[in-house]
Amino acid sequence: MKRGAFRVAMSSRANKLGTTPPLVYPMNTPISALLDRKGPVVHSIAPTLSVFDAVAEMNRHRIGAILIVDGERLVGIFTERDVLRRVVGVSLDPRRALVADVMTSNVITIAPESTIEETTTIFTEKRCRHLPVVDHGRLLGLISIGDITRWMGDAHRAEAEHLKNYITGGFPS
Secondary structure (H helix, E strand, O other): OOOOOOOOOOOHHHHHHOOOOOOOOHHHOEHHHHHHHHOOOOOEEOOOOEHHHHHHHHHHHOOOEEEEEEOOEEEEEEEHHHHHHHHHHHOOOOOOOEHHHHOEOOOOOEOOOOEHHHHHHHHHHHOOOEEEEEEOOEEEEEEEHHHHHHHHHHHHHHHHHHHHHHHHOOOOO
16 A cells, blocks of 8 residues: 555455445545536736735635736746735835735646645645646646645545445445
């Protein structure tokens, strides 16, 4: 079994009963599955907007990060952390400061086939909470650590329900 993955254990008795539970590897799930679940909406702004306007847009959508695009090209990401460190922390006027001057421009991206396990490793090692998903230069979406937490919670609830049904004989014969 791969590190970080888990599966439903199967006894030899389960095999004889014909109710073999399926193997479940939620950490090996591709990020594209989470994007499909989230939907196609990607919040983005131009780098020429003021920090004030960017924060207003983030608040309007109740999001902690917004992608910065110039035409079709991803040029940065602007997060709550950027506001605290690069604006408030150095006493910049958010109405005058441009997003282009305070955004994170060296953006770490992931491919849609990246797994949840690979993505959580990046979140941990790079100390970030949002990763744009890019396929051959095309922006597909944004995955947050919250998206993964919700998905894992749902996967654990589904596994618990599956095991409960298996133990109590709730599977059809």
